[in-house]
Amino acid sequence: MPLRLRLDKPWQPLTAETAARLPGQLGVYQVADAAGIIVFIGQAGARAPFGLRSELQRELGARGPGYQFRVEVNQQYRTRWFELLMVHQADHGSLPADNAKNPPPALGRLSPN
Amino acid sequence: MDFEPSPEQQMLIDQVRRYVREEIIPLEAKLDPDASELEPADHARLVAKTKAMGLYGIDIPKEFGGPDIDIVTRTLLAIEMAQHRAGLYVPCYGTFGGAGLAQIFEANEDQKERYLYPTLRGEKKPFFGLTEPSGGSDPARAIQTRAERKDNGWVLNGAKIFISGADRAQYGIVFARTDASKGRAGITCFIVDAGTPGFHVRRVVHTLRSSSYATELEFKDCWVSDHQVLGEVNKGFAVANDRLTRQRIPYAAGCIGVAIAAHEMAVEWAKMRSTFGDKLANRQAVQWMLVDNEIDIRTARHFTLEAAEKARRGLPFRTEAAIAKLTASEGGGRVVDRAMQIHGGMGMTKDLPLERWYREMRIRRVGEGPSEVQRVVIAREILGSSLR
Ligand SMILES: Cc1cc2nc3c(=O)[nH]c(=O)nc-3n(C[C@H](O)[C@H](O)[C@H](O)COP(=O)(O)OP(=O)(O)OC[C@H]3O[C@@H](n4cnc5c(N)ncnc54)[C@H](O)[C@@H]3O)c2cc1C
Numbered sequence: 001m002p003l004r005l006r007l008d009k010p011w012q013p014l015t016a017e018t019a020a021r022l023p024g025q026l027g028v029y030q031v032a033d034a035a036g037i038i039v040f041i042g043q044a045g046a047r048a049p050f051g052l053r054s055e056l057q058r059e060l061g062a063r064g065p066g067y068q069f070r071v072e073v074n075q076q077y078r079t080r081w082f083e084l085l086m087v088h089q090a091d092h093g094s095l096p097a098d099n100a101k102n103p104p105p106a107l108g109r110l111s112p113n
Numbered sequence: 114m115d116f117e118p119s120p121e122q123q124m125l126i127d128q129v130r131r132y133v134r135e136e137i138i139p140l141e142a143k144l145d146p147d148a149s150e151l152e153p154a155d156h157a158r159l160v161a162k163t164k165a166m167g168l169y170g171i172d173i174p175k176e177f178g179g180p181d182i183d184i185v186t187r188t189l190l191a192i193e194m195a196q197h198r199a200g201l202y203v204p205c206y207g208t209f210g211g212a213g214l215a216q217i218f219e220a221n222e223d224q225k226e227r228y229l230y231p232t233l234r235g236e237k238k239p240f241f242g243l244t245e246p247s248g249g250s251d252p253a254r255a256i257q258t259r260a261e262r263k264d265n266g267w268v269l270n271g272a273k274i275f276i277s278g279a280d281r282a283q284y285g286i287v288f289a290r291t292d293a294s295k296g297r298a299g300i301t302c303f304i305v306d307a308g309t310p311g312f313h314v315r316r317v318v319h320t321l322r323s324s325s326y327a328t329e330l331e332f333k334d335c336w337v338s339d340h341q342v343l344g345e346v347n348k349g350f351a352v353a354n355d356r357l358t359r360q361r362i363p364y365a366a367g368c369i370g371v372a373i374a375a376h377e378m379a380v381e382w383a384k385m386r387s388t389f390g391d392k393l394a395n396r397q398a399v400q401w402m403l404v405d406n407e408i409d410i411r412t413a414r415h416f417t418l419e420a421a422e423k424a425r426r427g428l429p430f431r432t433e434a435a436i437a438k439l440t441a442s443e444g445g446g447r448v449v450d451r452a453m454q455i456h457g458g459m460g461m462t463k464d465l466p467l468e469r470w471y472r473e474m475r476i477r478r479v480g481e482g483p484s485e486v487q488r489v490v491i492a493r494e495i496l497g498s499s500l501r
Binding site: 005045046047075076077078079080082083086105106107108109110111112113 | 145146147148150153278279280281307313314315316317319323324325326328463
């Protein structure tokens with residue numbers, strides 16, 4: 001069975017407390033503004049000192065309050081990250097605003113059903 | 114056969130070895146351990162370097178502008194190019210260029226203009242679409258994608274799975290059944306442009322190779338003109354088979370390169386690390402693991418160079434290529450596994466390249482024809498000759 005394509009868990013407010021509760025594992029995440037518009041899809045790779053936790057703490061530090069997030073623990077953080085970007089592009093016709101500023105080279109095309 | 118490199122070959126080997134150690138490994142140390150791309154500026158700088166070395170596009174035949182290096186030398190260089198973290202699937206991050214798919218050299222002049230030359234110039238990327246959900250080991254029987262005649266062309270319907278790079282490619286070669294009554298003599302090879310209506314990349318297939326994914330494709334009333342037939346109608350299987358045989362030599366070379374790198378790491382670690390008051394290198398249990406590594410590497414190297422030498426001489430090399438692919442992928446897996454064991458906990462971490470090699474090397478026993486299929490090829494040769 002194919003895995004779930006989209007990350008559709010409920011959003012959590014991005015605060016110091018919620019970020020501190022995250023696991024230190026590898027994975028992917030999405031950040032949305034207060035209205036729920038996804039502004040960034042990120043990955044917590046093996047160079048992040050505490051995986052998803054330190055990545056979301058970094059996001060909070062850079063963005064400040066007023067954002068929401070959701071995460072997925074995933075050893076295959078790189079291919080899953082590419083997949084989420086391609087699915088977003090297919091669903092919305094463009095990348096999330098902050099990914100569009102620095103798009104990955106040679107992102108593929110996906111036409112999910 | 115003597116496989117000691119000649120002085121000229123040794124010079125090229127040293128040049129590539131230096132390039133890997135001085136250019137690739139330091140850049141790689143800054144990337145995510147699962148990365149498979151360099152920053153575009155680094156890539157461009159290194160391509161300029163390999164061009165200056167006269168080694169860019171080394172797999173491209175001379176008549177198409179390649180540097181005219183024979184297959185044995187190319188195999189020796191491919192062993193060097195794989196000796197870094199990403200080296201099994203993206204040797205030197207593609208900075209030596211590539212010849213694309215071997216089949217596309219079978220193209221007619223019009224197709225060469227549209228596909229081969231842009232590919233050799235690095236402007237287009239292809240994918241290879243053979244495997245289907247119904248099976249990849251025995252594509253002659255398993256292929257269910259159909260191509261039916263319509264309006265001076267063909268309508269493709271069906272699915273492909275495990276196809277690498279299809280979402281990023283500008284075109285692909287796709288095998289489909291054009292005559293259901295003829296088995297392997299009823300398969301045709303088509304060139305399909307990425308934007309063709311009815312061609313869809315449906316999903317990413319995640320595998321152990323977490324640096325890059327495979328994809329699943331769907332063809333839904335996908336019409337392609339007669340100009341997109343590669344080779345002849347109903348003769349596509351020979352095209353596929355030829356590519357798979359040729360591909361086995363560099364495939365084996367990559368496994369050997371990674372095995373050598375893992376083995377060198379294990380030797381260094383064993384000389385340095387002490388337990389119970391003595392170096393690991395002084396323990397017979399560890400020495401034997403290193404000896405077994407050495408034997409696996411030498412065996413695979415011998416058989417792979419033997420296959421390359423036969424190919425160089427224009428002799429049949431199907432059995433030799435199967436033996437090379439089998440010994441290198443199976444032996445390579447054992448070498449990486451032993452190297453991890455000798456490294457203990459460190460061997461399991463993403464700090465070292467061993468864990469990536471371990472995962473990716475596992476795929477090599479299935480990709481490009483599973484070990485059992487290589488054994489089938491070898492058995493056919495043995496039994497065929499004993500019956501003669
Ligand atoms: C990461 C990855 C990338 C890939 N990229 C591509 C690509 O770009 N293009 C493409 O076309 N394909 C690609 N493949 C597919 C690959 O070539 C197939 O997976 C492979 O050929 C095996 O086919 P299968 O998976 O359908 O296994 P099957 O054919 O179903 O075989 C299953 C198993 O049965 C055993 N077996 C098969 N035949 C025999 C026999 N005669 N005797 C004994 N045992 C036997 C083997 O152990 C085999 O592994 C890729 C696969 C992977 C994992």
